[in-house]
Amino acid sequence: MDEQLDHAPCGFLTLSMQGKILSMNQTLLNLLGYETNQLIGENINLILTVPARMFYQLYFVPLIKAERPVEEMYISLEAHNSEEIPVLINAVYRSNHDSIDCIIVPIQKRSEFENELLIAKKRTESALAAKRKANQDLEDTLDELEVKQAELIDLNEENMKFKIDTEKELRLARNIQETSLTEPIVQNEIVIDAYYKASSELSGDMYGFYQISPEKYGIMILDVMGHGISSALITMSLQSLFQRLILKGNKPAEIFEELDHHLQGLFQSNEETWHYCTAIYLFVDTNQQTVEYINAGHPPGIWQDHEGVQFELPYTNPPLGSFSGQTYKAERFSYNKGGRLLLYTDGVMDPFESHKLSSLFKKHPFDEFSLFKGKLLQLIKDEENGYHKNDDKCFILIDLIGRLS
Structure with a gap:
């Protein structure tokens, strides 16, 4: 230099x-x-x-x-x-x-100067507000207080009714959201199960896995930025779309381009409401024994084969909704004697502690499916007090049973 x-x-x-x-x-x-x-x-x-x-x-x-x-x-x-x-x-x-x-x-x-300006502005505004308040007539204030008190009583009653109605609606919405989650798949060549826990009434996480044909399966997990009502509404619209696209047999790149186009369309006229979404999709062919996948800004999936050899499914594309006109490219790998896959959202584990998930795979390479899922849930419970305790949590566990040859 x-x-x-x-x-x-x-x-x-x-x-x-x-x-x-x-x-x-x-x-x-x-x-x-x-x-x-x-x-x-x-x-x-x-x-x-x-x-x-x-x-x-x-x-x-x-x-x-x-x-x-x-x-x-x-x-x-x-x-x-x-x-x-x-x-x-x-x-x-x-x-x-x-x-x-x-x-x-x-x-x-620059930051120090801006902070000083903000502090000076707040002090000036407080002083002006105090002066205006001091100049008000006491009798007018008392009369206004009586009117406001009556209005407040009416408003509290309305708010209580609204709160009760809203809680009912949220419980119904959560039931609808959970009803849309897919049931476990247990076949000779593949076993798929999932875990889902919302941080509040509604979640920004969503998953789905579907049998497209006797030997082909589509598996999706995604995480919309934030959680609560807005994220849940976006999640449900994406879930409806990816379910339809997967069951039609669309290619992974086509599915992601449609989802990205859908998100771009939702917020094209209002940047203040913009949300992005991370996602990973697997297309599994148990006859060809191949896995084709796309990862768009999502935490890397973990694959471990029957001999204990591991590798990650890292993201090679930006999150959905990041850039208009984004194109997506799928990656592929093959398996012969089978292995185990884990897909998860970022509420499950601190990204800088994700090696703990890999270590769990290595320590228990031959555990029966349900036993390993239980150990995975225990690890998440042990970690959640230190990281994203109030975040949505979701994962998909997949066993691919290859043919000995």
């Missing part, structure tokens, strides 16, 4: 497409309090705060993979002394080097 760039008045960082730090200028090293040999070759997660890691995966990576520039993205870095440093990042993908160049500008002073 040349002398001017190394001591430029802003940070400079080069990353691999896998997030590995390839180079970094001295300005950024000084800001973070590291030496060069401490960071080169490490993953960028080392210098990101925990929220910034999630933001990096959900927004930064999809933009770069779509070969779009990242412009003035606000994230927080974590210095060697654990200090949080707010920065603006601009980045671009260089195809000739298959790397990502990043310019990083600290904005600590």
